[in-house]
Amino acid sequence: MAATAASLRAMRGRLTxxxxxxxVAAAVMAFGLVRHGHAADDALYRDLGETAGIAKIIDxxxxxxxxxxxxxxEFDNINIERLKSRLVDxxxxxxxxxxxxxxxxxxxxxxxxHLNQASFNALAENxxxxxxxxxxxxxxxxxxxxxxxxxxxxxxxx
Amino acid sequence: xTRLFAFLVSPFRSLAIALVCAALFGGARGAAADDLxxxxxxxxxxxxxxxxxxxxxxxxxxxxxxxxGTRDAIGGNVHYTYxxxxxxxxxxxxxxxxxxxxxxxxxxxxxxxxxxxxxTLGLGRGFTFHQDIIGAKVRLFGDAIFDxxxxxxxxxxxxxxKINDRYATVKSLGAKDDTxxxxxxxxxxxxxxxxxxxxxxxxxxxxxxxxxxxxxxxxNDDYTLQFEGSLAYLLHRQIAVGAEFRSKPDNLAFAKxxxxxxxxxxxxxxxxxxxxxxxxxxxxxxTTKEQNGFYFSLQAGF
Numbered sequence: 001m002a003a004t005a006a007s008l009r010a011m012r013g014r015l016t017x018x019x020x021x022x023x024v025a026a027a028v029m030a031f032g033l034v035r036h037g038h039a040a041d042d043a044l045y046r047d048l049g050e051t052a053g054i055a056k057i058i059d060x061x062x063x064x065x066x067x068x069x070x071x072x073x074e075f076d077n078i079n080i081e082r083l084k085s086r087l088v089d090x091x092x093x094x095x096x097x098x099x100x101x102x103x104x105x106x107x108x109x110x111x112x113x114h115l116n117q118a119s120f121n122a123l124a125e126n127x128x129x130x131x132x133x134x135x136x137x138x139x140x141x142x143x144x145x146x147x148x149x150x151x152x153x154x155x156x157x158x
Numbered sequence: 159x160t161r162l163f164a165f166l167v168s169p170f171r172s173l174a175i176a177l178v179c180a181a182l183f184g185g186a187r188g189a190a191a192d193d194l195x196x197x198x199x200x201x202x203x204x205x206x207x208x209x210x211x212x213x214x215x216x217x218x219x220x221x222x223x224x225x226x227g228t229r230d231a232i233g234g235n236v237h238y239t240y241x242x243x244x245x246x247x248x249x250x251x252x253x254x255x256x257x258x259x260x261x262x263x264x265x266x267x268x269x270x271x272x273x274x275x276x277x278t279l280g281l282g283r284g285f286t287f288h289q290d291i292i293g294a295k296v297r298l299f300g301d302a303i304f305d306x307x308x309x310x311x312x313x314x315x316x317x318x319x320k321i322n323d324r325y326a327t328v329k330s331l332g333a334k335d336d337t338x339x340x341x342x343x344x345x346x347x348x349x350x351x352x353x354x355x356x357x358x359x360x361x362x363x364x365x366x367x368x369x370x371x372x373x374x375x376x377x378n379d380d381y382t383l384q385f386e387g388s389l390a391y392l393l394h395r396q397i398a399v400g401a402e403f404r405s406k407p408d409n410l411a412f413a414k415x416x417x418x419x420x421x422x423x424x425x426x427x428x429x430x431x432x433x434x435x436x437x438x439x440x441x442x443x444x445t446t447k448e449q450n451g452f453y454f455s456l457q458a459g460f
Contacts, residue, residue, distance in 0.1 A: 118198025146350035
């Protein structure tokens with residue numbers, strides 16, 4: 001009995017050490033990946049299904065925006081088709097695709113809207129739901145969401 | 159205070175309260191985005207409720223502010239947690255309020271039930287320690303969720319004022335006090351592109367077994383600095399799995415205190431309800447060896 005307890009304790013000690021090492025290793029890897037994530041490559045663009053896939057996401061997202069009572073009023077008096085095409089270009093560019101985004105920068109495009117953080121998150125949620133609908137895997141979704149999240153400080157002006 | 163909140167640790171009442179609150183908050187949803195109770199944060203970013211009440215993982219407080227309120231709003235939640243260990247049960251009930259994604263105030267009440275082990279330890283069968291924990295946390299800088307283009311984590315500082323109701327007992331075990339304050343600094347960062355949330359917390363504490371066995375001791379009576387860490391992998395929009403580690407002081411001569419850890423899975427039904435299940439390894443407690451067991455927590459909020 002005592003031997004069992006002692007070996008359990010030894011195993012526990014080893015587990016604790018292994019876990020600590022894993023924690024540090026994972027943190028280091030995560031930092032490394034974040035830095036690497038900024039490298040210009042088109043992996044995300046391809047994983048989103050290139051321009052055709054991104055267009056499907058934007059179509060579904062816009063349907064969601066316009067049906068969401070939290071944000072739908074922001075789209076009054078806006079040329080929806082033109083906005084969708086701008087968004088496709090924008091998502092294409094930030095995901096590393098071979099597009100040109102001719103629209104205004106994020107701050108200029110949103111400052112007149114006086115969006116708050118909840119509106120920004122509502123937009124983000126609707127993009128997530130759209131990617132679900134189109135069948136983009138969660139991990140791929142998060143790679144795009146990471147790029148969008150960083151725009152929060154330019155988009156949210158209230 | 160003690161009597162007033164005693165109801166929180168009764169499991170069925172806590173469950174009932176949690177569900178009623180969830181229903182109320184659920185009914186209040188769908189309001190405009192500029193509502194004071196906007197539930198505007200993204201799912202999962204409200205965290206779950208650790209055993210000491212402050213927002214975070216199961217054992218470790220994070221830098222995130224509890225609840226789903228954005229910087230323009232107020233969020234909050236209630237939770238009930240049951241931990242069934244080899245020789246003890248721990249139940250925690252509590253409430254946390256997040257103010258403008260800046261300040262978090264929390265209250266938790268713990269009941270550490272010794273059951274049959276109480277007789278073995280000479281405390282008497284069914285002997286129970288209670289502890290009240292009043293917590294405050296302030297976000298200093300950084301945003302764990304939005305700052306995706308830099309390395310800076312969200313950093314918060316917090317304090318937990320703990321009041322144990324068994325002065326004579328903890329004193330006889332070698333503890334110096336029945337109240338104590340833990341101070342901590344927590345750094346949290348969501349590595350969204352990798353679907354990983356990492357957290358590191360440094361805690362200055364005199365607490366013995368979280369404070370359940372009092373504060374300070376015959377072996378060491380000073381504050382010591384302890385490290386706590388957690389890593390969560392976001393498996394799905396509603397599910398996070400991960401592990402936590404928490405080092406602890408060893409202040410009492412009569413029994414060695416060990417580090418704690420857990421592996422967990424949290425399921426976020428929606429912004430109103432989350433369920434966390436974990437396997438916890440709390441180490442030796444009061445001379446009884448290897449206190450492992452299952453942890454189950456229900457949180458309801460907005």
